[in-house]
Amino acid sequence: NAGVTQTPKFQVLKTGQSMTLQCAQDMNHEYMSWYRQDPGMGLRLIHYSVGAGITDQGEVPNGYNVSRSTTEDFPLRLLSAAPSQTSVYFCASSPDPPLGYTFGSGTRLTVV
Amino acid sequence: GQNIDQPTEMTATEGAIVQINCTYQTSGFNGLFWYQQHAGEAPTFLSYNVLDGLEEKGRFSSFLSRSKGYSYLLLKELQMKDSASYLCAVRGGKAAGNKLTFGGGTRVLVKP
Numbered sequence: 111n112a113g114v115t116q117t118p119k120f121q122v123l124k125t126g127q128s129m130t131l132q133c134a135q136d137m138n139h140e141y142m143s144w145y146r147q148d149p150g151m152g153l154r155l156i157h158y159s160v161g162a163g164i165t166d167q168g169e170v171p172n173g174y175n176v177s178r179s180t181t182e183d184f185p186l187r188l189l190s191a192a193p194s195q196t197s198v199y200f201c202a203s204s205p206d207p208p209l210g211y212t213f214g215s216g217t218r219l220t221v222v
Numbered sequence: 223g224q225n226i227d228q229p230t231e232m233t234a235t236e237g238a239i240v241q242i243n244c245t246y247q248t249s250g251f252n253g254l255f256w257y258q259q260h261a262g263e264a265p266t267f268l269s270y271n272v273l274d275g276l277e278e279k280g281r282f283s284s285f286l287s288r289s290k291g292y293s294y295l296l297l298k299e300l301q302m303k304d305s306a307s308y309l310c311a312v313r314g315g316k317a318a319g320n321k322l323t324f325g326g327g328t329r330v331l332v333k334p
Contacts, residue, residue: 141320152309152326153265160319168321200264202322211255211322213264 112136116201116214123191123221131186131217133201141204142184143168143211144176146197153200159184160206191221224248226325228310233331234300242295242328244310250318256284256295257309259327265309269295297330305332 117132135142143158145168155168159178173195175187184203188195201214225247234240246254253272257265271277271286271293283296297304307327314321 143322145324153311153324155321155323158319158321166319169323204320204322206320209253209270210267213266215264 114214250315
């Protein structure tokens with residue numbers, strides 16, 4: 111039982127490059143979310159999903175896309191990386207009703 | 223929208239008690255969470271309150287007053303390993319996708 115698995119753990123991108131951050135959970139959770147964490151800013155919600163095939167925007171969605179084709183996977187795509195997207199990204203999942211969210215170990219992304 | 227406020231930093235002595243306050247103003251409320259986050263690590267779940275009152279779990283207790291939009295996390299018998307950030311988060315209702323919105327976090331430093 112791996113919980114929430116995020117890959118990669120570290121990534122350096124050049125401005126304009128695209129990439130996908132992977133998130134997978136093996137707990138059959140309906141709810142999945144992506145957050146970014148910047149120093150002094152707490153966790154901000156990028157996108158979330160309430161089940162396979164259903165996604166919606168959080169408070170900072172610009173520059174990111176998501177899809178949820180299966181219950182297990184919730185990848186986050188950066189379309190054209192910008193230095194402002196340098197951050198630590200966390201994926202989280204929760205059952206329905208969401209009594210407790212489980213977080214992945216994070217992806218530290220640097221855009222140069 | 224959601225507005226969640228908590229102090230930025232607190233310092234306390236090993237063996238003492240510290241109380242971290244959290245006030246919130248939200249368009250929907252379906253529970254309040256506290257998470258602990260050590261530097262460089264993912265947040266881990268501490269407590270969940272959905273009804274008014276005190277929830278106790280070992281050295282940690284969490285209180286909620288929905289009418290006042292107020293919660294606190296009480297850490298007793300502080301240990302050095304309790305030095306971490308503590309995140310207050312509010313969950314919106316099902317109509318809002320049960321989104322979890324975080325405050326900026328309170329960094330607690332425990333001194334010998």
